[in-house]
Amino acid sequence: MLWAAWADAVGFISELTDESGLRHRTHGNELDGTLDWRRRIGGKYGVHADLPAGTYSDDTQLRLATARCISSSGFDVEAFARIELPVWPAYALGGGRASRAAATSMTKANATWYANFYDGWTTAGGNGAAMRIQPHVWADGFHDTYISAVIRDATVTHGHPRALLGAVLHAIALSYSLRESTTPTPRTWIDLLAAARRAVRFFRQDTDLWTIWVPAWEHHEQRSFDDAWNQAADECDALLDIAGRFVAHTPPTSDTYQTLVDQMGLRDPKTLGSGTGTVIAALALAAAFPTDPRAATLLAAHTLGTDTDTIATMAAALIAAAHPQPLPSPVQDEVYLRATAARLAAVALGEHVRPFAHPDILRWKPPTSQLDTVGLADGTPAISGLGWIDHTRQVYPSRDSVWSWVHSSFGASFLIKHRNELRELPTGNWPIPQTELSDAASRPVAAQPVPLDLFPVSTVIPDADSDEDVRHTGVTDDLDEIRSLRRDARDDDTLGRLVREAALRGNRDELALLIGAIWSHYSAP
Template identity: 45%
Template structure:
């Protein structure tokens, strides 16, 4: 990687957020709606505007210039969940980040919202969030809610040509919320195209699209090599979906090939030809508009066509009303930023935070020491039953479960169901939270490890008048140099990890136990070894027990 690469990662992050902010203004509305929001028929840059939050009976809230939607919110959440040693903490992402996000989500998709509700269940795991409600079924969620957020896995990759490793983390991220192969494989396809762009400093074109689509058929092999995906997620998914993931991957790859074959890359991409392409690929159809694969392909085509004029490309995406404006623009922005020297031309909210997270991803990619976010202990994590209670009172004032103290930056605005207020989190992120006016106490186990209150005083002991939501707004946002430090990672952890030999897989351990006749002492030792196996001990033990039972039964049924 060249020295220029840091600038490429930084610009990729900034242009992705800029595309999101532009397309957020025009999302799910018509020309009259755009005029109501910004006073003109189309978007030309980021400006302050108003949007209804909280559904049909919510209220219109002012958003600052460059305000971003759930696309960038969940991208920042993904970034925080990547530890200083490069490991993606899938459980913290699913159980803490996605759950906490419900309190501040802007423009959230129905599928991701349903998945977030599912993850509030005590028994739900990142690999076991198979839910079915009247509103949605996990295995039907194939939208772009995963694809739009996975760029940090590429920005932090040590080796951009190691598609196996990038794919593994992207799939682990995607399956916590998305169960339809289009949602999972759309995320993989976008990641592979972004990895190519960062590796070569060139936007992938028709010659590179095909091998990236072909890679989708290899994803089942990547899943098979990962214990949690292979033995926990896949069997549960297969039972719920009633199909084989390998054949589903072939079907999705074939859909992508057919779409690309119907596209002529020599035709200039104008307002008319782009709209015709969106129409042909189902990008205006409510049933397929947000498809993970359709959005990824449209973003790739748009980025390739507008390599020399990225702003025009993002404005085209944002002003093609009726398409998924913010997500196509954010994914095209992530690609275009790689080859664009310099920041986007308009305001982006929280640009210092976006920069600092991009820098942390870059440091990780270089094997340098990087900080790790101090999430609450998952063994003690038990979120409130109501999303309105994710923001609660602590001895230090209001706080957001999982992410820490919340400093109000505006006056609260009440609606009949809830109160909305802009606030800032300790690391500099601006959030418009939805909460009760009269905050309930927030359990200290729901706070990050580095901001626990002193034990002498409980939240419930705070005088009642101090529990009202955000009485005294603080105007100044938290600057980068005022943010509390994150829990550091031990020096040398990165390089040492790279040289360690890979431990045997669960499958290899079970095969060895079978060869030895499943002796109770060996089985017990192997099970204890899995339970003590660090971060995913419980999951690995469950996967081990399931595989062991299958192997034992098949051994008993073999003719003697």
């Protein structure tokens, strides 16, 4: 976790700028590690803020948000989607359009994680999901049950198979590094991709995704989700061939990496943040520098015009997972990062780890404005749903608001936007002391983990026609039939038969699922 945050902090400095802009940000200093720098935050009408050495971006912010939703009980996708994600934009340092749109969508009163259908959700294929899923692997140890959590996490914000497959591929590669104590090489990439390709079966094992999310996706796109997933995997296959040629060039150089990113389209505005392209670029760097996360980070960070921080953070995570080593320079919140890593390691070891004390979701009211994320909880400044805060460093005024560096009661620090005069938060949004987790607090709503038998990699996930694949029986067969109906073939007799058979053969919950699937198939955007 430390190296991933450090690499993110280094790559953040050179993100979205050119040579002149980089010199301005670094005050002419060489970018050879973390350093103090300055940049505009908050968009076109934002403020210029001083960022201390080691300041990390949205990549690490969302990884930590994900980590707070993991405990011995699994991944609390409700807490992530309904509390962590809507709060994040107020302190976001970066963030793609899809992640921000998903966060805004989750502030709606009827929003659900498995039906977060904002405008453009099916075409959201960036790396915003892949960059945050590492905690699921760190919390898994060698149990190989993380894929379901990764898919749930990713589908909250992204809908294109390119984003989802990229998240799964990065997770499998990271698990390989941890398990084998070596970074994946081009010889193992084909097996990692084969495992990611077969991971589409996990959608069938998740009732919410299989009955609501997938039918809505297919209705919107008018094609098979399985086919789209395989198409994304085919694209990865071609990208891995390009990456393999880069690794074969010994030693790797800036010029050969420049060729790689150009051939993969990682400077093209249409594809520079691709959910698969950035993952494979990170795989290439990790294979080229299998024991040197610093070298991989600096090459990524100096390749301007690419998604420098995300490629760097993924590559460093893959390398350092196999070859842990001290950091070469400071990183923001190192104590909190270490504590979070230890907490996830305890989960992996099977120790009892209590959930982060998020508020009760039944009483939670998502902030409808970024400015109202910070307010007063019984007269004390706090971040909605997370913790109390103390102002620690500079304050940057911006029209009717202000950006402040704050330190939270649970250990993380933020540069966060808020009103000049703080308002009282709804009582349901007040933080909960981490030692006083209420029984009424949100609890994980997760599919039963399924062991992957990840190693050897070739046996990660059974083939689609394997006897070990998901067996559909009873009402689930009806759900499959609904999914197979064509858009304009609204056969009332068929739908009536399915509902009648579900009522006769299933229970109340199964009948509700069937009705939900019919509604989603014909009413989703």
